[in-house]
Amino acid sequence: MTTDTWHNAALALKLLALDPQGLGGAVIRMRASPDxxxxxxxFTPALPIRKLPITIPDDQLFGGIDLTATLSSAQLIENKSFFNDPVIAQIPMAERCPPALAAKLAQAADQSLTQGFLLIDEGIEPDERAPDPLADRCAFHLAPEGRNPLVPAGTNSSVPAGTLVKTADAILQLTLLATRFGITSLRAPTLALRTARAHAQLMGRDHLTDTDLEIAATLVYPHRATLIPEDPEDRQSPPPPRESEDCPRGDTQENDAIPDADMLVDAVKSALPPDLLNGLVPAGTTRKSGGAGAGQKRTSNRRGRPLPSRPGRLDGTSRIDLISTLRAAAPWQPLRRQQQPDRRGLLIRPSDIRLKRYAEQSDRLLIFAVDASGSAAMSRLNEAKGAIELLLADAYASRDHVALIAFRGTEAETLLPPTRSLVQTKRRLSALPGGGGTPLASGLQHALLLAQQSKGKGLTPTVILITDGRANIALDGTANRAQAADDATAMATALRASKTAALVIDMSNRPQRALQDLSHALDAPYVALPRADAQRLSGAVTSALDG
Structure with a gap:
């Protein structure tokens, strides 16, 4: 199997060299190595290969004004675009390609401005991958397994030519095969047909055979498949239709049966990634969009990752982008010079001003609001202690802060302010008393205040509510179950209005309807974990936050 993956990868690059624009390119998911x-x-195409950095500005990608040459010569001089000369764009670290750049490159590919891509994907985690808009336009996804067997990859003349296939039949076979593997993109059968033609050209033939279709399906379909077709013996054949006068015996109805379908299906199945079904996302969930511990992205004018500048006015706090400002003013200099011949130097108008912008990533704060009431309070607190310590162990790498609020008796108390210190956390969690009523509204109120304070310090808070009972203590400290429920709902609504993310964990023996209603008021996920230990609690929190 290892040798096959390397042989298929080498063969795919040979086919890509024959028709880089038609096949779109290839995603190569490998870490930097001699292999x-x-x-x-x-990969030796006829066109040159040129690296395209993911930080390339628009004026270099699509062409723009050469500011230095324009200012020195007093004439408008423009830069050539990256795609001015036919090249194959090699994108290093494609898994980090910004969505905006991926959209621009995909549009350029649709307009036939590009001659193909080589997306070098060095991601480790499953969610670290080349952007979908570019990967979908590339015919191949190459991820060889193990070490290179050092077998020279060339044209295998021993492969039988196979049976002649008409173009119309090839299109039908490849399209129906794509549907059986759950592939909905129309690009897939188109790229497969072009791959089959490239393989026929590589083998020195001017016609397609079933061998070309099998190789094309093996190279193009496996990484796009979303389901595995059932075996023929697993499917129950429908009963034959009854004969009638409207359906004569000699008439036959069209079906989607593929000639030699089993051969093509088996070929694609043999090349399916082993973790294909693990990458599917269940209904109602979303893929993880960033690394662990990533908070909200905010636009800043002082620090962070640079963003394209935007027109604006100087207000004393924003920073001017001098290069972009001069570039915006340069084309208008001849016209402005005619209008104001007595002025010297550059003529810059307020509309030329461009301001710098940065994308700043905030740290995440996990606020644990733990129910410490009742006879089983110590058990719940011990579980919360273990979960916090497990999460805090990774906080140094993921940049998470942790805070702890315990509510019991008549009110809540902030036992642990936001911290990343493991020593301080263990010291503050060493002894926590429990018992009394359940002031759930007070716990949510303290969480709301702490979340608002943390936002002012540049953190992104997430409230994790851990409880196993209903509220029975109102905000004023009285034992009134009805008023306590209303106060808890009101505080949950306020927490939701503050746009603070939350998570409700029900640790009772049976799921509580009141807590499900509270999760709806918070617009937060609800997780039922009866008798959960620290490991399960930590896993549930991590899955809910990353999901």
Whole structure:
């Protein structure tokens, strides 16, 4: 199997070299290594390969004003675009490609401005991958397994030519095969057909055979598949239709049966990634969009990752982007010079001003609001202690802060302010008393105040409510179950209005309807974990936050 993946990768690059624009490109998911260098060395297209950095500005990507030459010559001089000369764009670290750049490159590919891509994907986690808009336009996804077997990849003349297939039949076979593997994109059968033609050209033929279709399906479909077709023996054949006068015996109805379908299906199945079904996302959930511990992205004018500048006015706090401002003013200099011949130097108008912008990533704060009431309070607190310590162990790498609020008796108390210190956390969690009523509204109120304070300090708070009972203590400290429920709902609504993320964990023996209603008021996920230990609690929190 390892040798097959390397052989398929080398064959795919040879086909891509024949028709880079038609096949779109290839995603190569490999870490930097001599094996990857050897694989890329076998890619020898007729067009030059040019690296396209993911930080490339628009004026270099699509062309723009050469500011230095324009100012020195007093004439408008423009830069050439990246795609001015036919090249194959190699994108290093494609898993970090910004969505805006991916959209621009996808649009350029649709307009036939590009001659193909090599997306070098060095991601480790499953969610670290090349952007979908570009990967969908590339015919191949190459991820060879193990070490390179050092077998020279060339044209295998021993492959039988196979049976002649008409173009119309090839289109039908590839399209129906894509539907059986749950592939909905129309690009897939188109790229598969172009791959089959490239393989026929590589083998020195001017016609398609079933061998070309099998190889094309093996190279194009596996990484796009979303389901595995059932085996023929697992499917129950429908009963034959009854004969009638409207359906004569000699008439036959069209079906979607594929000639030699089993051969093509088995070929794609053999090349399916082993973790295909693990990558599917259940209904109602979303993929993880960032790394662990990532908070909200905010636009800043002082620090962070640079963003494209935007027109604006100087207000004493924003920073001017001098290069972009001069670039905006340069084309208008001849016209402005005619209007104001007595002025010297550059003529800059307020509309030329461009301001710098930065994308700033805030740290995340996990606020645990723990129910410490009742006879089982110590058990719940011990579980919360263990979960917090497990999460805090990774806080140094993920940049998470942790806070702890316990509510019991008549009111809540902030036992642990936001911290990343493991020593301080263990010291503050060493002894926590429990018992009394359940002032749930007070716990939510303290969480809301702490969340608002943390936002003012640049953190992104998430409230994690851990409880196993209903509210029975109102905000004023009285034992009034009805008023306590109303106060808890009111505080949950206020927490939701503050746009603070939340998570409700029900640790009772049976799921509580009141807590489900409270999660709706918070617009937060509801997780039922009866008798959960620290490990399960930590896993549930991590899954809910990353999901």
């Amino acid at each position: 990857r260098d050897a694989l890329l060395a076998g």
